[in-house]
Amino acid sequence: MIAREFRLKDFDGPLDLLLTLVGKAQIDIRDIFVSEITDQYLEIVRNAPDLNMDEASDFLVIAATLLEIKSRSMLPRPVVHEEEEDPEEELIRRLEEYRRFRETADRMKYFEEAARQVFTKLPEEYPLPPQEFELTGLSLDGLVQAFQRIWERKPVLDTNPESNHYAPRNIRRDVHTVRECMLDLMHTIKRKRKIRFEEIFSDSPTREEVVTMFLAVLELLKLGQMHVKQDSVYEPIVLYSGKGKPVKDFQTEMDTETMNAAGGDVL
Numbered sequence: 109m110i111a112r113e114f115r116l117k118d119f120d121g122p123l124d125l126l127l128t129l130v131g132k133a134q135i136d137i138r139d140i141f142v143s144e145i146t147d148q149y150l151e152i153v154r155n156a157p158d159l160n161m162d163e164a165s166d167f168l169v170i171a172a173t174l175l176e177i178k179s180r181s182m183l184p185r186p187v188v189h190e191e192e193e194d195p196e197e198e199l200i201r202r203l204e205e206y207r208r209f210r211e212t213a214d215r216m217k218y219f220e221e222a223a224r225q226v227f228t229k230l231p232e233e234y235p236l237p238p239q240e241f242e243l244t245g246l247s248l249d250g251l252v253q254a255f256q257r258i259w260e261r262k263p264v265l266d267t268n269p270e271s272n273h274y275a276p277r278n279i280r281r282d283v284h285t286v287r288e289c290m291l292d293l294m295h296t297i298k299r300k301r302k303i304r305f306e307e308i309f310s311d312s313p314t315r316e317e318v319v320t321m322f323l324a325v326l327e328l329l330k331l332g333q334m335h336v337k338q339d340s341v342y343e344p345i346v347l348y349s350g351k352g353k354p355v356k357d358f359q360t361e362m363d364t365e366t367m368n369a370a371g372g373d374v375l
Contacts, residue, residue, distance in 0.1 A: 173199055250338050254305045254345050258313060284317055289324035294333060297349045305336075305345035 297303055308321055325347070328334035335350045 250342065250345055253342055255318070257306055258309050258318060284320040286320055286323050286327060289321050290328055290333075293321075293324055293328060293347075294349075297334065297347060302346055302348035305347060308347070 293308060296308070305325075308325075309317060313321075325334065328350075329336065332350050335348055337346045337348065338344070
């Protein structure tokens with residue numbers, strides 16, 4: 109016999125109580141009627157100190173159903189020629205359906221708690237003067253193909269919803285900055301004289317690395333410190349050194365624009 113700490117008010121309904129008993133017995137739902145679950149259920153309902161007939165009517169209906177099923181199992185069953193509703197199958201169906209709903213509710217609660225650990229930040233606007241840049245020898249299709257080749261180097265993610273792929277993860281702040289990537293690119297190109305676009309990324313680049321490095325390329329093109337060349341569509345994009353404004357001047361401009369966007373006051 110189970111302990112008496114069970115109270116009807118602790119459960120969402122009779123199916124919740126019955127499913128809890130099944131879980132404690134560590135048996136399959138379809139085996140509940142050959143176990144002591146029925147007697148335990150009746151004992152809890154019978155000895156509930158806060159039993160209110162109006163509130164406990166659903167519990168009593170399930171109790172009556174359990175008694176009927178148990179009594180039927182103890183008597184030989186006559187041959188039935190007409191189809192009739194089996195209370196045992198109906199209760200099992202309801203119990204299995206309730207279990208699925210409760211498991212889904214628990215999973216949704218898990219995602220709700222995980223979402224509380226997610227923080228977002230609205231984008232900040234830093235108005236810059238309008239400028240036009242013409243990238244000769246580079247097409248949009250070529251740029252898309254280059255990014256596609258980079259992204260294919262990433263490991264394939266597990267999309268199975270039953271795995272822990274969707275579990276919350278702690279995301280480390282990206283260590284890359286646009287200025288650092290610009291300096292790295294300049295040193296690399298100065299040493300190698302030219303480099304293919306795909307080669308500036310690591311073997312398994314993160315989304316942050318791809319975005320940051322791409323911004324660094326655009327800024328170097330803007331400063332004239334880098335040029336791009338692509339012989340034809342789908343051919344490799346090649347980066348090579350140019351002669352333009354130094355990177356340190358770019359950083360000074362960015363600091364000035366940031367200060368102006370903030371109203372000119374820097375504490």
